[in-house]
Each structure stands twice: as C-alpha cells, then as structure tokens.
Amino acid sequence: MNPPTEPGDLEAFLSGAKSICVLTGAGVSQESGVPTFRGADGLWRKFRPEDLATPEAFARDPLLVWEWYAWRRELIQRAQPNAAHLALADLEQRITALPGGQFTLLTQNVDGLHERAGSRNVVRLHGSIWHLRCSRCGEEREDRSVPLDPFPPRCECSGLLRPGVVWFGEPLPESEWSQAARAAAEAALFLVVGTSALVQPAASLPLIAKQNGARLVEVNPVPTPLSEMADCVVRSTAAEALGKLRTIH
Ligand code: NAD
Ligand code: ZN
Numbered sequence: 001m002n003p004p005t006e007p008g009d010l011e012a013f014l015s016g017a018k019s020i021c022v023l024t025g026a027g028v029s030q031e032s033g034v035p036t037f038r039g040a041d042g043l044w045r046k047f048r049p050e051d052l053a054t055p056e057a058f059a060r061d062p063l064l065v066w067e068w069y070a071w072r073r074e075l076i077q078r079a080q081p082n083a084a085h086l087a088l089a090d091l092e093q094r095i096t097a098l099p100g101g102q103f104t105l106l107t108q109n110v111d112g113l114h115e116r117a118g119s120r121n122v123v124r125l126h127g128s129i130w131h132l133r134c135s136r137c138g139e140e141r142e143d144r145s146v147p148l149d150p151f152p153p154r155c156e157c158s159g160l161l162r163p164g165v166v167w168f169g170e171p172l173p174e175s176e177w178s179q180a181a182r183a184a185a186e187a188a189l190f191l192v193v194g195t196s197a198l199v200q201p202a203a204s205l206p207l208i209a210k211q212n213g214a215r216l217v218e219v220n221p222v223p224t225p226l227s228e229m230a231d232c233v234v235r236s237t238a239a240e241a242l243g244k245l246r247t248i249h
Helices: 007-014 027-033 055-060 064-077 081-097 113-117 174-186 203-211 238-242
Strands: 019-024 102-107 122-124 126-135 140-142 163-165 189-193 215-219 232-234
Touching: 007 126, 007 215, 019 027, 019 081, 019 174, 019 203, 027 081, 027 113, 027 203, 027 238, 055 064, 055 163, 064 126, 081 102, 081 126, 081 238, 102 174, 122 174, 174 215, 189 203, 189 238
Parallel strands: 019 102, 019 189, 102 122, 189 215, 215 232
Antiparallel strands: 126 140, 126 163
C-alpha cells in the first residue's frame, strides 16, 4: 500500500479517469448529522442490530422496529447534504460531460442524501428509508410522510408494511446488485467513501473492481479491511477530502 495521501492530492489521483465508480457508506452522511452504525458514535453501540434490523425482529415486534425507523426518518429529514454529497454530484456532471465518460454511484445508505445533492446515476444497494414495502406480497411504494403513522399500516393484501430497506440476512435487490457488479468491473477508478467494508456483499464490490484492473482509492478516517489493497488512502473525513475536489477534469 502507498502511504496515506493528503486530501489535496486526491484531486491529482482522480484527474484523467473517465470511468469512475463510487461506493459510499454511512460515513458519507456522518457530517450531515446522520449517525453511522459502527464506529465511535455508531448506533450499534446503543442498540442491537438483531433487535431492530432483521426480518425476524419485525415479525416479533413490528412496533418497536417501526418506531426506530420513524425516529431515523425524522433525523434524516432534518439533515442536509454535506460537502461530500455535493462534490460527488459535481464529479458526476464533470465525468459524464466527457466523451465516453461513465459515472456510477453505489450507495449502502438509505437516507436519499445523494439524490438530494443532485446525483443522478445512483444505485441504492440497501433500499430507501423513503419507501415502504409489504412484508407479505412485496409491493413497494414511496412514502415521504414525517412523522410516520404511529403503527405500521396494512397493505391491500392485509400484510404489514415495513421500511423499504435491506435488513441483515436479506438478499440485495437483484437488479441493483447486477448493475453494481457491472459498474465495478468496468470502472478505471473505484472510490470508496465512509464504509467499514464489513457488510457483504457490498464490501466485495471494491475487490471486483480491483480484479478487473481498477485503481482503488479509500476515504475513511480509520483503517478498514480495504486499506491494505488500496492504491491511495485518504485518512480524513468525507466532507474534508471530497470538499476539495471541485477543480478536477
Ligand atoms: P458503518 O456504520 O459500518 O461504517 C461507517 C464507516 O464510516 C466507518 O468505517 C467509519 O470509520 C467511517 N466514517 C465515520 N465518519 C466518517 C466521515 N465523517 N467521513 C468518512 N468516513 C467516516 O456503515 P456502512 O459501511 O455503510 O455499512 C453498514 C450499513 O449501515 C449499511 O447497510 C447501510 O445501509 C446502513 N446505514 C445507513 C445509514 C444512512 O443511510 N445514512 C446510516 C447508518 C447505517
Ligand atoms: Zn401486500
């Protein structure tokens, strides 16, 4: 691995790449005030994931899970995209304006902040907190209400509606996964921002990219299992590192 890169040098590293794939995790929204799951002030320090983010938890105590998502929805609604979200939207515009330019943003986040910042080609690997899905028939719809109803509503089929996110133990949506794997394999540069790289299968996307010849760049204040294989590591926060990216290409 190369030595850590200064945030200002990231620009030099990215410049020239015409095909970029980005993978973001909860860390990219941390500076917007949305807590991450793992890490110093992560939600899993206070809650047990198996009580809140599994299909079994919802079957056992739908109200508890529902209330937890209602709380997160309110928190996320108050949050604004930060300099990192904005810089990624800007980078997409610059890359796609180039002849043959390709840009795909793969996100594990469910908060919708990338879309609010103006990113267009976003693949939501873990669903969206702004969608509800029937736990029986799978029917899904957008729902932006804040506050959420106090109880999970019922679908026409009488099944309980649940948050439209991917829980532990559930497969990723197929079409999103195949888009993601394709974009990773085709990228010349793969940028990973704010993910602990522990949640599979999303964590395997940087490896797919690397095996297909991409250069790998990581932005994360702390080391992750990806750091060892990255061509460039920026040890700072997402907003600090990407906020400086406005002049490339
Ligand atoms: P994670 O909580 O496991 O890891 C967060 C990572 O971000 C850590 O490696 C941490 O060092 C890093 N980080 C913390 N602050 C940062 C900052 N300011 N800038 C850059 N990096 C920072 O999150 P994950 O890897 O995304 O995976 C866990 C799951 O959490 C995903 O499935 C995702 O759906 C879910 N999640 C989503 C949100 C959201 O939508 N905003 C929030 C929490 C968790
Ligand atoms: Zn239904």
